[in-house]
Amino acid sequence: MTLAAHERRWATVIAGALIPPGALGGRLAGIDVGARYAAECARSPWHAALLLRATLYIAWLAPIFLYGRLRTFGSLDALGQASLLERLLAHRVYVLRMAAMFLKLTLCTLVLGDEPTLKQIGAYRLTG
Amino acid sequence: MSAARFIDASHSGLPVDEVDFVIVGSGAGGGAAARILAASGARVVVLEEGPHIDARTLGTNAGASMARLFRAGGKQAAFGRATTPILQGACVGGTTFVNSAIVWRLPEKILHHWHERFGLADGLPQRALDDAATIIEDELSARPVVEGVTSNRQDLLLRTGANAIGVEGRFIHRYEKGCRGSSRCLHGCPHEAKQSTAVTSLRRAAADGAHVVAHVRVRKIERKGGRAVAVTGRIGGDGPEAGQPFRLAARRAVIVAGGVIQSSNLLWRSGARMAHLGRHFMSHPGTAVMGLYPARVDAWTGASQGYEAFGMRDTLGVKFESINVPPEVTAARLPGAGARFAERLAELPYVANWSVALRADAEGSIRPSLWFGDLVRYDLVPHDLERLRDAMRTLASMHFAAGAREVLTGVSGLPETLRSPDELELFARAPLDPRAYSLIMTHLFGGCRAGRDPSTSVVDPTLKVHGVDGLYVMDASVFPTNTGVNPQHSIMSVATVAATRLAG
Ligand SMILES: Cc1cc2nc3c(=O)[nH]c(=O)nc-3n(C[C@H](O)[C@H](O)[C@H](O)COP(=O)(O)OP(=O)(O)OC[C@H]3O[C@@H](n4cnc5c(N)ncnc54)[C@H](O)[C@@H]3O)c2cc1C
Numbered sequence: 001m002t003l004a005a006h007e008r009r010w011a012t013v014i015a016g017a018l019i020p021p022g023a024l025g026g027r028l029a030g031i032d033v034g035a036r037y038a039a040e041c042a043r044s045p046w047h048a049a050l051l052l053r054a055t056l057y058i059a060w061l062a063p064i065f066l067y068g069r070l071r072t073f074g075s076l077d078a079l080g081q082a083s084l085l086e087r088l089l090a091h092r093v094y095v096l097r098m099a100a101m102f103l104k105l106t107l108c109t110l111v112l113g114d115e116p117t118l119k120q121i122g123a124y125r126l127t128g
Numbered sequence: 129m130s131a132a133r134f135i136d137a138s139h140s141g142l143p144v145d146e147v148d149f150v151i152v153g154s155g156a157g158g159g160a161a162a163r164i165l166a167a168s169g170a171r172v173v174v175l176e177e178g179p180h181i182d183a184r185t186l187g188t189n190a191g192a193s194m195a196r197l198f199r200a201g202g203k204q205a206a207f208g209r210a211t212t213p214i215l216q217g218a219c220v221g222g223t224t225f226v227n228s229a230i231v232w233r234l235p236e237k238i239l240h241h242w243h244e245r246f247g248l249a250d251g252l253p254q255r256a257l258d259d260a261a262t263i264i265e266d267e268l269s270a271r272p273v274v275e276g277v278t279s280n281r282q283d284l285l286l287r288t289g290a291n292a293i294g295v296e297g298r299f300i301h302r303y304e305k306g307c308r309g310s311s312r313c314l315h316g317c318p319h320e321a322k323q324s325t326a327v328t329s330l331r332r333a334a335a336d337g338a339h340v341v342a343h344v345r346v347r348k349i350e351r352k353g354g355r356a357v358a359v360t361g362r363i364g365g366d367g368p369e370a371g372q373p374f375r376l377a378a379r380r381a382v383i384v385a386g387g388v389i390q391s392s393n394l395l396w397r398s399g400a401r402m403a404h405l406g407r408h409f410m411s412h413p414g415t416a417v418m419g420l421y422p423a424r425v426d427a428w429t430g431a432s433q434g435y436e437a438f439g440m441r442d443t444l445g446v447k448f449e450s451i452n453v454p455p456e457v458t459a460a461r462l463p464g465a466g467a468r469f470a471e472r473l474a475e476l477p478y479v480a481n482w483s484v485a486l487r488a489d490a491e492g493s494i495r496p497s498l499w500f501g502d503l504v505r506y507d508l509v510p511h512d513l514e515r516l517r518d519a520m521r522t523l524a525s526m527h528f529a530a531g532a533r534e535v536l537t538g539v540s541g542l543p544e545t546l547r548s549p550d551e552l553e554l555f556a557r558a559p560l561d562p563r564a565y566s567l568i569m570t571h572l573f574g575g576c577r578a579g580r581d582p583s584t585s586v587v588d589p590t591l592k593v594h595g596v597d598g599l600y601v602m603d604a605s606v607f608p609t610n611t612g613v614n615p616q617h618s619i620m621s622v623a624t625v626a627a628t629r630l631a632g
């Protein structure tokens with residue numbers, strides 16, 4: 001399953017809102033999350049890829065069904081984006097909460113697993 | 129010499145078209161069976177759907193490891209009221225390649241129950257299982273984690289917490305030889321110190337003449353006159369032979385060891401229609417309770433899993449273990465988003481991750497599905513949820529007893545964090561709803577359960593499929609119940625006993 005250009009862009013914007021690029025000593029700046037998200041979809045079974053894609057739409061369109069406003073995730077400021085993600089992660093509707101948790105897990109795995117980042121965290125006795 | 133017998137079918141196709149025994153799957157059950165049958169002088173081929181991994185290519189990135197070593201890239205799940213992720217390895221060595229190599233013998237109580245209720249006393253006698261377990265412990269170098277060498281701080285904290293509330297525990301016994309404490313068991317051991325079947329049983333089998341063939345997916349078992357005679361399927365991978373169909377004949381038997389889910393579905397796709405096929409799927413669903421400590425914990429040093437508290441196995445049906453969940457996965461469990469999450473990320477070195485594995489009463493089902501490939505349905509029963517909730521509360525209290533300044537509950541409907549033991553009572557308010565918990569399943573059982581009565585089981589006490597000659601199942605799918613302990617050792621012991629009988 002290939003991701004459209006706008007979906008890649010959404011993945012990048014949402015990742016930036018979840019994990020600000022300045023976190024962990026700025027190691028995350030410059031990562032092309034959209035490309036990684038697309039690769040993740042491409043190598044996943046179709047149903048998982050569909051869910052990966054759906055989570056982007058849920059987050060992107062969440063201002064409409066959470067706040068009743070005709071706005072998208074991208075139109076919120078950084079604070080608004082973060083608080084929207086937090087609301088989704090704690091939502092009482094299981095499907096929304098699960099989608100948000102799956103999105104968070106996917107983005108953390110895609111963004112935080114590089115060696116320089118793991119080094120910054122101090123993991124695995126990685127040196128150099 | 130034996131290395132030449134590890135073959136990638138994607139590049140060179142199958143080395144033979146007929147052998148004595150065809151074994152489908154190279155994990156705990158398949159590896160153990162191959163070891164015994166090859167040693168008997170029989171001609172054996174092990175067919176594995178996944179790749180053969182060169183340990184030197186293994187890295188620290190959890191996403192990459194998942195994609196390469198796990199079934200469906202780690203994106204398998206069971207469906208019910210909640211969606212519960214299922215992890216299984218899919219490479220040479222099966223799930224033993226990606227597990228923590230924790231060793232537990234099959235508890236006597238469980239075996240006794242299997243003997244009494246399912247009539248397995250002749251097929252799986254205590255004595256034979258004990259003998260098999262002793263040999264496997266020797267061949268796979270079972271030994272405890274050593275304090276100060278392969279233990280880490282979260283292991284010692286778990287010991288402190290467990291001692292404080294009087295729960296018996298010990299340093300974990302693992303299959304390992306020369307563990308350097310890289311804490312990367314779940315990514316595949318980069319030093320081949322973890323004694324998965326890929327570096328033990330399968331190598332021994334290869335030295336005795338067996339072929340271990342990667343990238344071969346068996347789709348069907350062919351039968352002729354009530355007897356299994358061959359397997360057919362397609363070659364996978366991305367070499368020149370990829371996509372080619374194959375047929376491999378078995379003169380004496382086909383042994384199915386594809387793991388729970390795949391084994392019962394392989395039988396189903398091959399036309400088997402016993403009433404209990406694909407039923408009685410059981411598990412030890414697990415979740416983690418994380419503690420944040422004032423001093424660094426560095427969970428990523430030492431053995432991936434170093435300490436276990438098992439004192440509540442017979443009362444609550446739960447077992448606690450320390451575990452290094454990869455940091456990028458642990459991160460996802462830290463609360464918040466944006467700046468709040470970024471602050472939390474800086475606390476990763478201070479996190480101790482303790483898991484609970486629940487011997488759940490729930491039973492689910494497995495079927496092939498047009499859409500999903502394999503469809504697993506599973507729902508915890510209320511009694512399971514009550515015990516899970518109690519166990520999580522106990523883990524939280526152990527964290528506080530060990531000095532945690534905060535406990536991350538991970539339960540929807542409870543506060544994200546507890547800051548003092550006074551707040552433990554809040555657990556009583558945790559919903560008895562599976563959707564409130566972040567569960568995962570790694571210990572799987574059933575689908576082809578063993579039993580004397582063909583109307584309520586799939587294989588007989590010798591693990592031969594009822595009514596079909598020359599067809600056996602030798603993996604965790606034959607277990608009539610879950611075991612309450614880490615299953616690899618039991619699976620290998622059971623397969624060893626059955627294969628020894630088959631070898632004659
Ligand atoms: C993350 C994790 C950690 C764990 N830690 C422990 C632990 O510390 N101790 C413990 O005792 N247990 C542990 N377990 C569980 C244990 O590893 C499994 O229960 C055990 O390996 C199952 O053995 P098996 O033979 O049933 O299947 P597997 O070991 O899963 O092997 C089945 C193999 O068959 C292959 N296969 C399936 N279908 C086909 C087909 N059609 N054609 C060809 N090949 C096929 C699969 O790709 C796989 O490689 C862990 C599991 C996980 C996921």
